[in-house]
Amino acid sequence: MAKWGDLLEEEEELPPSTTTGPDAKGVVTKVEYYRNEKGEVMKKTTKTRVVKIEKKVYKVAQERRAGWKKFGEAATERAADSVTSQTPDEVQLERIQRQKQTQEEKAKGASDFASAMAGSDKSAIVGSLRDMLYKKRMERQLLAAKGLIAAPERPPDEDGPGGSLPPAGKAGGWGAPSPRNRVGGAGGEGEMMQKRRDENSVRVSNLSEDVTEDDLADLFGPFGPIQRIFVAKDRETGESRGFAFINFIHREDALRAISKLDGFGYDNLILSVSMAAPRPERQ
Amino acid sequence: MRPYVLQGHTRPLNQVLFNAEGDLLVTCGKDSNINLWWTDNGVRAGSFDGHNGVVWTCDITYDSKMLLSAAGDSSARLWSMETGEELFRYRFNEPARACKFSVGERQAAISTDPFMNSVSAIRVFNIAEDPRDMLQTGPDEVITLTGPRGRITRLHWVDNNRHLLSSSEDGMVRRWDVETGKVLQEAQLHDKQISDMQMSVDGTHFITASPDRTSKLVDTQSFEVLKEYKSAAPINSAAISPIFDHVLIGGGQDAAAVTTTAAKAGYFEARFFHKVFCEEFANARGHFSPINSVAFSPDGTSFVTGAEEGNVRLHHFDADYFTTNWDRV
Numbered sequence: 001m002a003k004w005g006d007l008l009e010e011e012e013e014l015p016p017s018t019t020t021g022p023d024a025k026g027v028v029t030k031v032e033y034y035r036n037e038k039g040e041v042m043k044k045t046t047k048t049r050v051v052k053i054e055k056k057v058y059k060v061a062q063e064r065r066a067g068w069k070k071f072g073e074a075a076t077e078r079a080a081d082s083v084t085s086q087t088p089d090e091v092q093l094e095r096i097q098r099q100k101q102t103q104e105e106k107a108k109g110a111s112d113f114a115s116a117m118a119g120s121d122k123s124a125i126v127g128s129l130r131d132m133l134y135k136k137r138m139e140r141q142l143l144a145a146k147g148l149i150a151a152p153e154r155p156p157d158e159d160g161p162g163g164s165l166p167p168a169g170k171a172g173g174w175g176a177p178s179p180r181n182r183v184g185g186a187g188g189e190g191e192m193m194q195k196r197r198d199e200n201s202v203r204v205s206n207l208s209e210d211v212t213e214d215d216l217a218d219l220f221g222p223f224g225p226i227q228r229i230f231v232a233k234d235r236e237t238g239e240s241r242g243f244a245f246i247n248f249i250h251r252e253d254a255l256r257a258i259s260k261l262d263g264f265g266y267d268n269l270i271l272s273v274s275m276a277a278p279r280p281e282r283q
Numbered sequence: 284m285r286p287y288v289l290q291g292h293t294r295p296l297n298q299v300l301f302n303a304e305g306d307l308l309v310t311c312g313k314d315s316n317i318n319l320w321w322t323d324n325g326v327r328a329g330s331f332d333g334h335n336g337v338v339w340t341c342d343i344t345y346d347s348k349m350l351l352s353a354a355g356d357s358s359a360r361l362w363s364m365e366t367g368e369e370l371f372r373y374r375f376n377e378p379a380r381a382c383k384f385s386v387g388e389r390q391a392a393i394s395t396d397p398f399m400n401s402v403s404a405i406r407v408f409n410i411a412e413d414p415r416d417m418l419q420t421g422p423d424e425v426i427t428l429t430g431p432r433g434r435i436t437r438l439h440w441v442d443n444n445r446h447l448l449s450s451s452e453d454g455m456v457r458r459w460d461v462e463t464g465k466v467l468q469e470a471q472l473h474d475k476q477i478s479d480m481q482m483s484v485d486g487t488h489f490i491t492a493s494p495d496r497t498s499k500l501v502d503t504q505s506f507e508v509l510k511e512y513k514s515a516a517p518i519n520s521a522a523i524s525p526i527f528d529h530v531l532i533g534g535g536q537d538a539a540a541v542t543t544t545a546a547k548a549g550y551f552e553a554r555f556f557h558k559v560f561c562e563e564f565a566n567a568r569g570h571f572s573p574i575n576s577v578a579f580s581p582d583g584t585s586f587v588t589g590a591e592e593g594n595v596r597l598h599h600f601d602a603d604y605f606t607t608n609w610d611r612v
Contacts (some may be wrong), residue, residue, distance in 0.1 A: 046436070057306075058306065060304060060346075060347075061304045061306035063305070064306065064307070064347070064365075065367075068365050069366075070328060070329055071328075071329040071330070071366055071367035071368075072329045072330030072332050072423070073291070073316075073318075073329075073332065074318075074327040074328055074330055075329070077327060080481060082290070083288055083289065083290050083291050084287055084288070084290075084320075084326055084327060085287070085288050086285050086288070086325070087285050087286055087287075087288060087569070088285075089285075090285060091284045091285065091567055091569055091598070092284070093284065093555070093565045093566070093567050093600075093604060094565055094566055094567070094568070095564065095565050096563050096564055096565060096566065196531045258400070
């Protein structure tokens with residue numbers, strides 16, 4: 001007496017194999033049934049992803065490829081000659097990291113924008129543009145202080161010809177506090193400044209290690225005048241710890257920067273930007 | 284990238300050249316061979332046999348039907364690209380060096396070296412509709428341009444075939460009037476010879492390469508030097524990317540000093556410079572001797588280098604070359 005399983009196998013026909021797809025993701029599913037050596041029915045599911053690669057070829061080039069016959073040495077060439085071979089290893093297009101110029105070298109080099117532009121050094125071009133914008137802003141503030149021109153509502157966000165580059169605030173540079181924001185008398189000003197600094201401080205984390213204060217000035221400069229930028233560094237190794245504080249002069253700028261840059265991809269990392277927690281009161 | 288290594292030459296390469304569609308590659312070298320390759324898989328499509336001297340330069344017609352080669356055996360030859368058959372032979376008393384079809388390919392300019400009593404010259408010929416007809420009629424020389432000393436290394440037809448640009452061994456680039464034969468304009472661009480001169484796609488500027496370790500981007504009309512690319516070693520060839528602001532430079536330690544130099548210190552890499560900022564941003568290793576000629580494919584998706592050791596390397600860029608932001612400082 002055979003087991004019921006054997007009976008079932010002998011009596012039952014194998015189900016037909018089915019092929020479905022490709023579905024939306026391009027996956028083709030093929031289901032097959034077969035008997036193994038023991039005579040058991042096995043189900044085999046094969047999933048294959050089908051990718052279409054489109055390559056455009058010139059019609060004349062295709063005709064050439066089909067019609068031309070090898071001639072000269074190529075006609076008598078044997079595979080063993082290995083005239084053409086593909087390298088076994090990947091050859092990388094190796095990226096070259098240029099060392100950043102030091103401030104002294106920059107100062108030694110092209111000093112004005114025109115001569116920097118004529119040269120080839122990118123950092124000199126960008127650097128001198130930055131210097132030029134800074135100089136211009138200082139001149140304007142000096143004139144405003146002398147009362148020669150109307151004081152601007154606030155330090156301009158963009159100036160200089162074209163305005164194609166974001167005005168980079170000097171890292172850790174001084175931004176003029178607008179008289180409008182001056183609260184209270186002269187007496188408590190230092191305290192007020194300290195308080196405001198804490199209030200308008202933005203904390204950025206998940207920065208890559210090679211981010212400098214200049215980079216952050218580039219990134220946050222467009223949102224408004226910055227009072228101070230501080231990149232946290234390891235006390236011993238001097239390496240960046242991956243977070244920084246940016247003190248805006250205006251609180252609304254800080255809020256705007258947070259709304260725009262939180263979750264922003266920078267240097268392949270997603271930034272996390274938030275208001276900094278107020279510093280605990282010192283005793 | 285996994286480049287194809289094409290070993291069809293036994294001696295140093297002189298020039299590597301794509302056709303208009305970029306499906307064919309022509310290489311010529313000091314072993315008097317000219318090879319034709321399919322660029323998609325690097326398979327040799329043919330060889331043009333016949334020269335018995337170093338082949339300096341080649342040029343391909345726009346329809347890829349005909350090839351012009353200039354060689355040190357004092358001849359320049361027209362070949363059928365499809366069959367490899369020699370159609371016509373220009374015979375000179377001097378070695379031929381540079382050759383170039385005019386736009387429309389009704390004419391060809393071939394430069395010959397100073398030799399014995401003759402001075403360097405650029406010879407302009409009319410090409411018959413069927414070059415084989417010239418076997419009866421003989422070459423139809425229109426004008427010979429002579430004057431300055433020094434070998435003429437590269438030629439380009441500009442200004443609607445009215446003028447020719449020549450680069451020469453004395454570091455000068457000159458503009459010739461093809462009709463009158465006069466030099467209209469000249470500029471001393473390099474201290475040493477100009478070994479290569481390649482046009483941009485639109486013809487508004489060209490790039491020169493010189494063993495004086497610089498390569499220069501020059502305005503075609505004014506000969507004003509727009510940019511200068513500096514290398515630590517002599518430069519033999521330079522090409523402009525047709526799609527990006529990239530410049531490809533090939534060269535390396537002088538061939539005579541190669542045996543005494545470590546491969547690493549020889550600067551034998553194919554070097555990529557930013558066209559505007561003139562910074563080297565990437566390089567590709569592979570050759571173990573100076574690169575003599577470089578070229579971008581017309582669609583900018585591959586590049587080829589031919590070197591002193593006789594190898595040609597055909598690289599198809601990986602996808603990340605097109606997506607990487609190379610401009611970042």
